[in-house]
Amino acid sequence: MTDAARDVTLCEVGLRDGLQLVAQFFPTAEKLAWIAAEAAAGVPEFEVTSFVPPKLVPQFVDAEEVVRGALALPGIEVAALIPNLKGAERGFALGVPKLDFVMSVSRTHNLKNVRREREESLADFRRIVQARDALPAGRRPKLIGGLSTALGCSYEGRVAVDEVRRYAAELAAAGADELTVADTVGYGDPAQVRAVFKAVLAEAGALPVGAHFHDTRGTGLANVAAALECGVRRFDASLAGLGGCPFAPGATGNIVMDDLAFMLDSMGLRTGVDLEKLLAVRAILERNLAGAELHGTLARAGLPTNYVPARLRAAA
Amino acid sequence: MTDAARDVTLCEVGLRDGLQLVAQFFPTAEKLAWIAAEAAAGVPEFEVTSFVPPKLVPQFVDAEEVVRGALALPGIEVAALIPNLKGAERGFALGVPKLDFVMSVSRTHNLKNVRREREESLADFRRIVQARDALPAGRRPKLIGGLSTALGCSYEGRVAVDEVRRYAAELAAAGADELTVADTVGYGDPAQVRAVFKAVLAEAGALPVGAHFHDTRGTGLANVAAALECGVRRFDASLAGLGGCPFAPGATGNIVMDDLAFMLDSMGLRTGVDLEKLLAVRAILERNLAGAELHGTLARAGLPTNYVPARLRAAA
Numbered sequence: 001m002t003d004a005a006r007d008v009t010l011c012e013v014g015l016r017d018g019l020q021l022v023a024q025f026f027p028t029a030e031k032l033a034w035i036a037a038e039a040a041a042g043v044p045e046f047e048v049t050s051f052v053p054p055k056l057v058p059q060f061v062d063a064e065e066v067v068r069g070a071l072a073l074p075g076i077e078v079a080a081l082i083p084n085l086k087g088a089e090r091g092f093a094l095g096v097p098k099l100d101f102v103m104s105v106s107r108t109h110n111l112k113n114v115r116r117e118r119e120e121s122l123a124d125f126r127r128i129v130q131a132r133d134a135l136p137a138g139r140r141p142k143l144i145g146g147l148s149t150a151l152g153c154s155y156e157g158r159v160a161v162d163e164v165r166r167y168a169a170e171l172a173a174a175g176a177d178e179l180t181v182a183d184t185v186g187y188g189d190p191a192q193v194r195a196v197f198k199a200v201l202a203e204a205g206a207l208p209v210g211a212h213f214h215d216t217r218g219t220g221l222a223n224v225a226a227a228l229e230c231g232v233r234r235f236d237a238s239l240a241g242l243g244g245c246p247f248a249p250g251a252t253g254n255i256v257m258d259d260l261a262f263m264l265d266s267m268g269l270r271t272g273v274d275l276e277k278l279l280a281v282r283a284i285l286e287r288n289l290a291g292a293e294l295h296g297t298l299a300r301a302g303l304p305t306n307y308v309p310a311r312l313r314a315a316a
Numbered sequence: 317m318t319d320a321a322r323d324v325t326l327c328e329v330g331l332r333d334g335l336q337l338v339a340q341f342f343p344t345a346e347k348l349a350w351i352a353a354e355a356a357a358g359v360p361e362f363e364v365t366s367f368v369p370p371k372l373v374p375q376f377v378d379a380e381e382v383v384r385g386a387l388a389l390p391g392i393e394v395a396a397l398i399p400n401l402k403g404a405e406r407g408f409a410l411g412v413p414k415l416d417f418v419m420s421v422s423r424t425h426n427l428k429n430v431r432r433e434r435e436e437s438l439a440d441f442r443r444i445v446q447a448r449d450a451l452p453a454g455r456r457p458k459l460i461g462g463l464s465t466a467l468g469c470s471y472e473g474r475v476a477v478d479e480v481r482r483y484a485a486e487l488a489a490a491g492a493d494e495l496t497v498a499d500t501v502g503y504g505d506p507a508q509v510r511a512v513f514k515a516v517l518a519e520a521g522a523l524p525v526g527a528h529f530h531d532t533r534g535t536g537l538a539n540v541a542a543a544l545e546c547g548v549r550r551f552d553a554s555l556a557g558l559g560g561c562p563f564a565p566g567a568t569g570n571i572v573m574d575d576l577a578f579m580l581d582s583m584g585l586r587t588g589v590d591l592e593k594l595l596a597v598r599a600i601l602e603r604n605l606a607g608a609e610l611h612g613t614l615a616r617a618g619l620p621t622n623y624v625p626a627r628l629r630a631a632a
Contacts, residue, residue, distance in 0.1 A: 152620055152621075154621050155621065156621065156622070157621045157623065158624075185620075186617065189582035190541040190544075192583070216613060217578060217579075217620075218578070218613040219575075219579050219582075221537065221538040222537040222538040222579065225506040225538040225541055225542060228506075256534065259533065259534035259535075262533060263505050263506075263533075263538065266503075267505045267507040296534070297531065297534040298533050298534065301502065301532045304470075304473060304501075304503045304533075305468075305469070305471065305472065305473040307473065308474075
């Protein structure tokens, strides 16, 4: 493996995907403590909030404050989710360097999640790109085209690979700087992951393609391994596996950041993460989410005996 | 994929690997009810007990009765674990068709688990093969050479691939009919799995090679996917992820049979398992293991919407 092929970028999405289902408000200062601690553990990217209307998801009432706090932290990439142009405009105003636009490949899921037809989502994304391009140089964020329910939909079931390919091509043509393929409801298996990513990578050309997996049916890390083999080197995850989707019944939990970082490190890939420090960040979730179920096997079993982190191993 | 390459054999090891750590006695009739129900759900093989001295593991005081009961069930392959010649002789006497001999690749683990040097374990295996070959035709069980701690050891840490290769070659040369590579303490990652299985398959020649994974650090199903790609088509697992090893601190849980069967089925592989029926068998564990932690994500999330089992899908 070349040196570059060993580098994997992890993005913590728990502050958005994890917290959107948590009714209890996670205090703003604690959100920022979480980001700071996980950044200190080496995680380089954070999706810190969602620019949905706060009346829909009260957890994100502090979106602006969280973004400002995160932007003040050195050395991390700050991203935020945008469902539409209105959300994008909030991101532009704050100078968020990366905006994650989402649309669902499944028609029904898109209607439930963002209340529009998929073609309307695409048209909106084109307007967002146009608005972004009209910003002064140096103020133009990267726009990520996110394909939700790309591995299945809790309303429709299987999602055809050709549909994923089609919307990947549309988002790329519309001007996305990156694509993210999301298994929003945790339906994917490694064979399907290979088929879907192969199709999307073919459409993406030079654009980076990231993966966003949920561990709803135990296949999360197996899907990561399959995506790695396709050449994917960007993964979303959430500390302690917080997460889900309010419009996807039964979809519980992003893949566990701590377990993901361990698997990648064990495989000799370079994530920049210090596993012991990362595990310690769980304490911030524990103290703010009393009674919530935190996931993760590494936290329970600990690192293997005499474990040598990838960064200290001799290059193979 | 050829038709034969789609066939995967699953072996339920919860009655041995799962129960050996459970202090509470699981009634013999309930063990047999478990086997019968899981056989009816389509699981074809069962490691039903262990021929260790009952004073070491009181759970196996009914080994003979369980074997007799299981042998009376139609259409399943019955296996039992043997740590030594004495255990093998108990198996021979009962006419068990398949005996799983175990030794650890890690010297320290072998000393703790079976109280011998690895070379003594090998010598014992040769005596077992000899004793088996002296039995009358039609009474000779298959002998499986099991390589424990092949992906790491809780005493020694990393285990060298060359050591696994060496003991695989020794067991094959000694007359094993199959080999099983076991990640006894759940240290493996997909890259390591590929390296270890590649080495073992090279030594195994025509002998089937099975995989026995634990999900201690979340990598269990990812390791299955990696082994599948190496051509492995035999997997141990335990319903609800019961399992561990009394001499491997922190090693909790075989991979979850129900989640494994789902992943394989979703990938279009043929296991013969009816997923709904399999999930229903968990009730037998629940009623006999009050308070025990049962694992499994499929049991919680349910099958995907409009899920079509592999057996009902058109061949790809």
